[in-house]
Amino acid sequence: MGVKQQIREAVELVERGLDKNVRICVTGLSGSGKTAFITSLVNQLLHQKSSTTLPFWLAHAEKRVLAVKLIPYNDLHIPEFPYAESLQAIENRLWPSSTRNISQIRISVKYQIKNKWIKKLQKTSHLNIDVIDYPGEWLLDLPLLNLDYENWCLLFNDWVSKGKQANLSLEWLNSFSSDTGQISKTDIKGLSESFRQFLLKCKTSEEAIEFIQPGRFILPGDLEGAPVLDFFPIPANANVDKNGEAYKILVQRYEYYRDNVVQPFFKEYFSKVDRQVLLVDVLKVLNQGFDSYKELQQTLSKLVTSFNYGQTNWLKRMFQPKINKLIIAATKSDQVPPEQHMAMKSFLAQMLMDAENQVSYQGVNVNTLVFSAIQVSESVTAEHDNKRISCVKGVELDNGEDVVNYPGKIPVEPMTRKQWNEQEFNFINFAIPDLTTDRQLPHQRMDRLIELLVGDKFL
Amino acid sequence: MNEKPIKFASEQVDTEVNKENLENLDSLLNDELKQLPAGINSSKLLQPKSKTKLFKAFVVSLTGLITSAAIYEAWLFIQQMFAINPILGGIVSALVGVVLVTGIGSLIKGRVKSKRLSKREILRAELKTLDANETYGKARSKLEDISQEFQQEVDISKSLAIFQQSAQQSHNDSELIKIYSDQVLAGLDKLALEAINKHATESAIMVALSPLAAADMALVAWRSSKMLQEISRIYGCPQTAFGRLGLTKQVATNLMLAGASELIADASVELLGKSVAATVSTKVAQGIGVGILISRFGIQTMRLCRPIEFTEDSRPKLGDVRKLITTKVVAMITTKKKNQVLKQGEKDD
Ligand SMILES: Nc1nc2c(ncn2[C@@H]2O[C@H](COP(=O)(O)OP(=O)(O)OP(=O)(O)O)[C@@H](O)[C@H]2O)c(=O)[nH]1
Numbered sequence A: 001m002g003v004k005q006q007i008r009e010a011v012e013l014v015e016r017g018l019d020k021n022v023r024i025c026v027t028g029l030s031g032s033g034k035t036a037f038i039t040s041l042v043n044q045l046l047h048q049k050s051s052t053t054l055p056f057w058l059a060h061a062e063k064r065v066l067a068v069k070l071i072p073y074n075d076l077h078i079p080e081f082p083y084a085e086s087l088q089a090i091e092n093r094l095w096p097s098s099t100r101n102i103s104q105i106r107i108s109v110k111y112q113i114k115n116k117w118i119k120k121l122q123k124t125s126h127l128n129i130d131v132i133d134y135p136g137e138w139l140l141d142l143p144l145l146n147l148d149y150e151n152w153c154l155l156f157n158d159w160v161s162k163g164k165q166a167n168l169s170l171e172w173l174n175s176f177s178s179d180t181g182q183i184s185k186t187d188i189k190g191l192s193e194s195f196r197q198f199l200l201k202c203k204t205s206e207e208a209i210e211f212i213q214p215g216r217f218i219l220p221g222d223l224e225g226a227p228v229l230d231f232f233p234i235p236a237n238a239n240v241d242k243n244g245e246a247y248k249i250l251v252q253r254y255e256y257y258r259d260n261v262v263q264p265f266f267k268e269y270f271s272k273v274d275r276q277v278l279l280v281d282v283l284k285v286l287n288q289g290f291d292s293y294k295e296l297q298q299t300l301s302k303l304v305t306s307f308n309y310g311q312t313n314w315l316k317r318m319f320q321p322k323i324n325k326l327i328i329a330a331t332k333s334d335q336v337p338p339e340q341h342m343a344m345k346s347f348l349a350q351m352l353m354d355a356e357n358q359v360s361y362q363g364v365n366v367n368t369l370v371f372s373a374i375q376v377s378e379s380v381t382a383e384h385d386n387k388r389i390s391c392v393k394g395v396e397l398d399n400g401e402d403v404v405n406y407p408g409k410i411p412v413e414p415m416t417r418k419q420w421n422e423q424e425f426n427f428i429n430f431a432i433p434d435l436t437t438d439r440q441l442p443h444q445r446m447d448r449l450i451e452l453l454v455g456d457k458f459l
Numbered sequence B: 001m002n003e004k005p006i007k008f009a010s011e012q013v014d015t016e017v018n019k020e021n022l023e024n025l026d027s028l029l030n031d032e033l034k035q036l037p038a039g040i041n042s043s044k045l046l047q048p049k050s051k052t053k054l055f056k057a058f059v060v061s062l063t064g065l066i067t068s069a070a071i072y073e074a075w076l077f078i079q080q081m082f083a084i085n086p087i088l089g090g091i092v093s094a095l096v097g098v099v100l101v102t103g104i105g106s107l108i109k110g111r112v113k114s115k116r117l118s119k120r121e122i123l124r125a126e127l128k129t130l131d132a133n134e135t136y137g138k139a140r141s142k143l144e145d146i147s148q149e150f151q152q153e154v155d156i157s158k159s160l161a162i163f164q165q166s167a168q169q170s171h172n173d174s175e176l177i178k179i180y181s182d183q184v185l186a187g188l189d190k191l192a193l194e195a196i197n198k199h200a201t202e203s204a205i206m207v208a209l210s211p212l213a214a215a216d217m218a219l220v221a222w223r224s225s226k227m228l229q230e231i232s233r234i235y236g237c238p239q240t241a242f243g244r245l246g247l248t249k250q251v252a253t254n255l256m257l258a259g260a261s262e263l264i265a266d267a268s269v270e271l272l273g274k275s276v277a278a279t280v281s282t283k284v285a286q287g288i289g290v291g292i293l294i295s296r297f298g299i300q301t302m303r304l305c306r307p308i309e310f311t312e313d314s315r316p317k318l319g320d321v322r323k324l325i326t327t328k329v330v331a332m333i334t335t336k337k338k339n340q341v342l343k344q345g346e347k348d349d
């Protein structure tokens, strides 16, 4: 065997050894900015060649990124992420619409190798980045995996008796008490529909109700009209014969939903994930106050800790996740004057401190960050009462008016309930301004996010 | 707390694109964020405050004495010239006048630039705190000032343009400092390292070839002073001859204060040097040693001139320089020897 042959084999070995695929899991409730983030990520990568706004992406700063393109992915049954459509929407000054189904995209980055040992064998390599987008509502089904029908009903009844959802649920609950309490097989369809109406009411209500289960009742995806969605939890006020036929059907459908809808989704998507980014819209809870803050805090902590990293070992057994990096990122930072970004970051860190602790204890590397996928406002100072205040200027999404907004001051220290009530915030959603999509989209700290997510993969 | 949100219609208010921050920034930092633990690694031996009052008085009176003697001599000289011929006297006194004006002028100008070096230390400390505390809006103007100082000596227009493109409104001080260091200072570092390489190899070769041991000392002093001048110019704080003396002293003190870690690094350098030394003559080994010393000198000078501290990544590594010097000197000497051997062979023929 010649030396050349040996070298070729060594190269192949290294090639195989190099981690050339990385799967990123973008986690975030509905409206947290997942689709905007993925659109911007793809956009920044594709335009890297002429981009001067990525100084913190190290491989790029070192001029080692040679080329980037979108390539077909292996999971052929998943629809493609509508990147072109998202861009087109932006060009028409619209945000990409809320996601209704799962989709995937694969970005391949060709780069020059820096590591001096590997460099001896080969000069370049490539990294394939897989990202999946999905409706945030589906994420909240994760806890179902661990529940049987009876326990789910218990938890549900506990949830529905409290908070803002209690009022909204009255109508649905009444549809039971009118009965003698018994449900027949034929009632199931109607009751399921009114259950779904109740959930939709929660979803669209002014007060942000985050925790809405089951997720597919709001966004069925391709399950629209399928009988698997015809079930509901039995409320506390209804007494249903547990040996009756109706009850059996409910249990059967719930289990079918859990085992054949929820589980495959998480299993397929989350089992091969290496890196996770959790997107959090902290500005929304600041706008809405203490109760929303607490609810989001609990929901996210539950989510983060149940996913990963072996805390609840049923999940670990099922998926054997190998997530080794979690980035907790506050989105939409362009709604905040930049001098408050620091405060925004510490607010985020305090909110998710518990979750962060638990995850890092598992040996997962955790980082927090404040960023904006698409910067649609400008930071300005305005004169008011003889004082200069830092504001953001943009086009208000709700009414299309040009505004200069001082959103209030994000505190650096955690707030007491009293302080929450006293402090007012008004973070405004901005519309997309007139942008060209032939250049990279304006952003804030996408480069840092890229570096944190995959920077270490560019050997 | 309780600063009410306000929303203006865009036409109603005068706005200015935000460059600098105007609100109280320090309140943004809570104690936890001020980098803990502060204690263990941050204590450092202060620079010794030398120069007693007595010594200062001595220096002042000595300069006074020398200047008055010089003035007196010049005065006598002009008088003599006048005695010989009034025209000659006129020319000479005009010359003296020109010398005085240009001399004092350039002295003052040099002094102004020279002074920058002492300001660098304060600046470095300021930027370091801004970096650590992630404040917003304070660094930009400082970096602009530094750029101006650089621009008087070096052409950094291209890297500055890249910096200005990469630096966004949304970047905080820490981010700006990092980008500036990567985009602008990295270029200067490269220039400085090239200068160090040049001077170090040159003196290494000179020492290796010089037949006189006594000349070596003078050689080293001369080359290192030249190098100092070049490096300080690259970083926009060129030193006058006088200032260079001060800088040399500072560099030397710093080298001595550098501590165990560098000594260890040095020991390994010497060890490696020895393995080379085994194959070459003592004179050549001495040359290499001098080259390494000069490059250490140069790197220390960079540290003193650079407005932003080196990070672990951007820190220049002595090892690279050493390798370069060794290979160059050895190559140089061996080719010389070969030539000699060849010549010898020709003679034999
Ligand atoms: N100002 C600003 N607003 C943003 C940014 N990213 C997202 N938004 C706003 O947040 C909204 C929701 O963003 P999406 O990306 O659709 O959120 P999502 O997580 O994909 O939501 P679902 O698809 O419903 O799960 C957008 O329509 C924008 O109004 C940003 O970077 N800056």
Ligand SMILES: [Mg+2]
Residues within 6 Å of the ligand: A034, A035, A036, A097, A098, A099, A133, A134, A135, A136
């Ligand atoms: Mg979406």
